[in-house]
Amino acid sequence: MEHVVHLAQLLRRPVVGRNGEVVGRLADVIVRLRGRDYPLATGLVARVAGREVFLPAEQVADLDAEKSTLTSPRVDLRHFERREGEVLLRADVLGHRVIDVVGVELVRAYDIELEQRPEGWVLTCLDTRRPPRLWGVLAGRRARPDWRDWKSFEPLIGHARSARVRGPFARLGRLKPADLADLLEEANRTESHEILQTVHADPELEADVFEELEPDSQTRLLRERSDTEIAEVVARMRADDAADAINDLPQSRRRPVLDALPAGQRTKVLTLMGFNPSSAGGLMALDVLTMAGSSAVAEALRAAGEARSLQPEALTSVYLVGEEQRLLGVVTLVELLQADPAARLEELADRDPVRAGPDTDVEDVALLMTDYNLLTIPVVDGADRILGVITVDDVLDVVIPQDWRRREPAPHPARRVERPRPGDSPHEMPPGS
8 A cells, every 4th residue: 555754744743662652853854866766765863852863764663744653762862964975855855946857947845755665765756836825824725735756856955975976967968958057047056056066077068058058147157167167168168159258257367268278269269259249250150161162062961971060050051162261152051962962062052142241240140141041141351251150049149139038938848747656666767757
């Protein structure tokens, strides 16, 4: 038969021996995270004679809303000291925010459900619905719990030694960088630090997340790091985003960060920092796929497939260049895919592509891309030498109004993880987990 208890009912209830004698009162429940499995309770923290002591799970005969029963009245009265890897449900989870991985938001845990299974008591569900305030209680309104599977969430432990033992957030690793950026912007300082500590385990993901952050949030989070640590993140960012990030740092920190960058990235960043950030030059990416007009379609497709260092958004077109990188034409990737592999690029090219100068205002670039239905637009100097390329996503980031961009997001079309049923294996991941 299913036996479940709720933490809010257990706290401060008597802890009694087998014969009913009161030993103390329950202060907390200790669990250990087990990756894909539900967390297993490893013991209780009880207040006995004015001090908090540890009661191992093996000594707990039963838990219910009235009392916690021990197998023996004898307890070790040494003061409880938290061990590495332990999670305290009252101190770390109850009343704290956790990450709703399905809804991609921070929600508060108002109660915790524990279920007795063959291996012991396991944490199976959280209640994330705010209970009625005092006036609601006086009016007779009852809280309707919103019990959801624990595997829908990722906890923010707040205890560094336990967080390290847990290892990477497996569920967070499946979120998009933009979703992680949204979580960071919603999180308080302690929460954001813990999320970043985990994201840091994947340097490429970390750079992608910083690219998605709003400038104010990005600068705030970067400033908390050393110059070397900032350079490690910026080195993996796209050069245009890296230039913006360094420009937003205090003046005294820009040069040390630049000096710590790899030579290639430093050259690109310095080049972009020479342009006005609100101009085409400040917005462009310097890496462009260029080829001679005499090249065959098959060569261009092979070059596009091997251009792994270029951002994918910039690979929608191949730009034809002549001497000194002068722009001669453009062929879209779709045209290449539909053409004879042996055909020459100059036979397919638009010989008068739309272009922008490095000083062109961003709004004018946006109008050009809208008028001509462009996904990318080349940036050229006065001699028509190609300097870089602007992608439509970069333009959208700049021209979309701040208040519209940060409006309430649409619900994620993720399937809700249902509450586990009696007999469900803790080794099976529920849908969407």
